[in-house]
Amino acid sequence: MWQQLKLVAVFVFLLAVIVACSNTENTDQSSGSKKAKAKEKMELTISAAASLKDAMTEIQDTYKKEHPEVALKFNFAGSGSLQQQISQGAPVDLFFSAAEDKFDRLVDEGKIEKEDGVDLLGNSLVLVVPNKKSSISSFKDLTKADIDQIAVGTPESVPAGKYAKESLKKMEIWNDVEPKIVYAKDVRQVLSYVETGNVAAGVVYKTDAVISDKVKIAATADAKTHTPIIYPLGIVKDTKHREEARDFYQYLQSDEALKVFEKYGFTVE
Numbered sequence: 001m002w003q004q005l006k007l008v009a010v011f012v013f014l015l016a017v018i019v020a021c022s023n024t025e026n027t028d029q030s031s032g033s034k035k036a037k038a039k040e041k042m043e044l045t046i047s048a049a050a051s052l053k054d055a056m057t058e059i060q061d062t063y064k065k066e067h068p069e070v071a072l073k074f075n076f077a078g079s080g081s082l083q084q085q086i087s088q089g090a091p092v093d094l095f096f097s098a099a100e101d102k103f104d105r106l107v108d109e110g111k112i113e114k115e116d117g118v119d120l121l122g123n124s125l126v127l128v129v130p131n132k133k134s135s136i137s138s139f140k141d142l143t144k145a146d147i148d149q150i151a152v153g154t155p156e157s158v159p160a161g162k163y164a165k166e167s168l169k170k171m172e173i174w175n176d177v178e179p180k181i182v183y184a185k186d187v188r189q190v191l192s193y194v195e196t197g198n199v200a201a202g203v204v205y206k207t208d209a210v211i212s213d214k215v216k217i218a219a220t221a222d223a224k225t226h227t228p229i230i231y232p233l234g235i236v237k238d239t240k241h242r243e244e245a246r247d248f249y250q251y252l253q254s255d256e257a258l259k260v261f262e263k264y265g266f267t268v269e
Contacts, residue, residue, distance in 0.1 A: 059251075078157045
């Protein structure tokens with residue numbers, strides 16, 4: 001009898017040890033799973049006007065230090081092209097446009113809720129020439145016979161091109177310069193054409209001109225000659241990361257971010 005009791009006691013002890021080890025293993029696995037999930041990064045896609053590239057790249061570095069769990073992926077291009085991509089269902093979390101009409105189109109389509117958008121920045125339009133001797137010192141000089149090529153963004157898809165066309169028409173020189181126009185896919189391509197000397201001049205934003213040491217500003221367009229240059233920012237309705245998108249949306253409106261934009265020549269609305 002005593003022998004049987006000893007065997008039962010040993011069996012119960014071994015069973016308790018096995019159960020305890022099993023629970024510990026499950027707890028460790030659960031804990032490890034939680035840690036892995038916490039370390040897992042998520043990606044935000046921001047479609048932004050090409051003219052925002054330098055400022056947004058600097059802001060990205062600062063934001064990454066404070067939010068290492070969020071990876072920011074930027075798609076820089078002409079606002080019209082970006083708007084069309086979002087209209088067609090491209091997976092985008094935030095849209096930062098260089099033109100109100102492109103942004104408003106997405107609001108009208110229901111792609112961005114009106115309350116999820118804000119007019120954040122402003123800019124000015126300038127005429128740039130290669131950073132060497134040039135006979136161009138005003139927009140009127142573009143009509144000179146020896147000026148053969150002028151770079152401008154495609155008006156239908158590049159807001160800077162649309163503003164340029166408006167200004168040149170208002171100045172009553174569009175008909176004279178239109179045959180000389182070389183159209184570019186975005187404002188940075190316009191800048192590149194001028195930097196390399198492939199064209200005699202180009203019309204870009206002030207913010208593009210100030211980042212290049214290969215061009216100089218020949219003239220600034222009167223703000224009354226074109227539609228106000230406004231940069232709206234908004235959260236795309238179909239974002240799968242609304243909480244993170246809203247956090248970055250609000251960060252871009254912070255004093256820290258706005259100082260960076262001002263550093264690159266933008267004005268704050």
